[in-house]
Amino acid sequence: MSTTKRNTWQREAVRARLAEAQGFVSAQQLYSVLRDEGSTIGLATVYRNLAQLTEAGEADSLQSLDGENLFRSCSTGHHHHLICRSCGETREIKASVVEEWASRVGAEHGFSEIEHVVDLFGVCERCRSKA
Amino acid sequence: MSTTKRNTWQREAVRARLAEAQGFVSAQQLYSVLRDEGSTIGLATVYRNLAQLTEAGEADSLQSLDGENLFRSCSTGHHHHLICRSCGETREIKASVVEEWASRVGAEHGFSEIEHVVDLFGVCERCRSKA
DNA sequence: GAGCTTGTTGCGAATCGTTCCCATCAAGGT
């Protein structure tokens, strides 16, 4: 039979902290938070579970401008993000315009299995007024 | 007086190899190529020059799906890319639709200083037929 | 509950890309 997934308190912990975090967080951040509250979870486990959750569609991931992998709890379908460079606040964005554009352009060039990376970074209102 | 930029054969070498490469290349790849043809250039220098060229608008950079920084010689204005996951072939893409969308969405959410990351990855015709 | 199978975990070692440090080198102006 196919490999069965097991439920561990570790995965639950990751899922939970990920869910209560607003905006995107890195594996390392999540790890720190967990260890700080006394958890004995391992770093590799955090990475493994984040990867799993992402794969399962329970989480969403993207690369920050400086190449770090960030994650966010998410259940709704495909969408993109607008992230504040300063405070990390995130807005989910539906962009059918872009989706269409992506597949059209891909097709026009004879490319298949198109994947796209579309993220917006900026400075939110609150952060701007602080400066 | 202000800091003056000097011209070195190293920068010229990087610029040259970058220019003759089709598609995006990583700093490490460029370094290997250069060393293989006998150059004594240092890895750090390759990184430094790629960064400079990028900053100067002579090169274009993006992150591959697995987080590596890739570079490509380029002189024309702002544009995006469609890259073959298999062979690395690249097509430059002008997407005013996306540009407009990006700034509009940013503004609608009260964000300023919007930057966007928009890249398409797929498999080109040639690579597809090989499989 | 005991026992077994096998997905999971924790931890340290190992990668990998990239940046730092710093003594030495050399481009460009005098």
Place this chain on the structure above:
DNA sequence: ACCTTGATGGGAACGATTCGCAACAAGCTC
């Protein structure tokens, strides 16, 4: 030829992520 100072190389240092593996434990069977 002579300085000033940006640039270089190379090895150490880094930060993020992955590996390897023995110990562990979730879920199933009896």
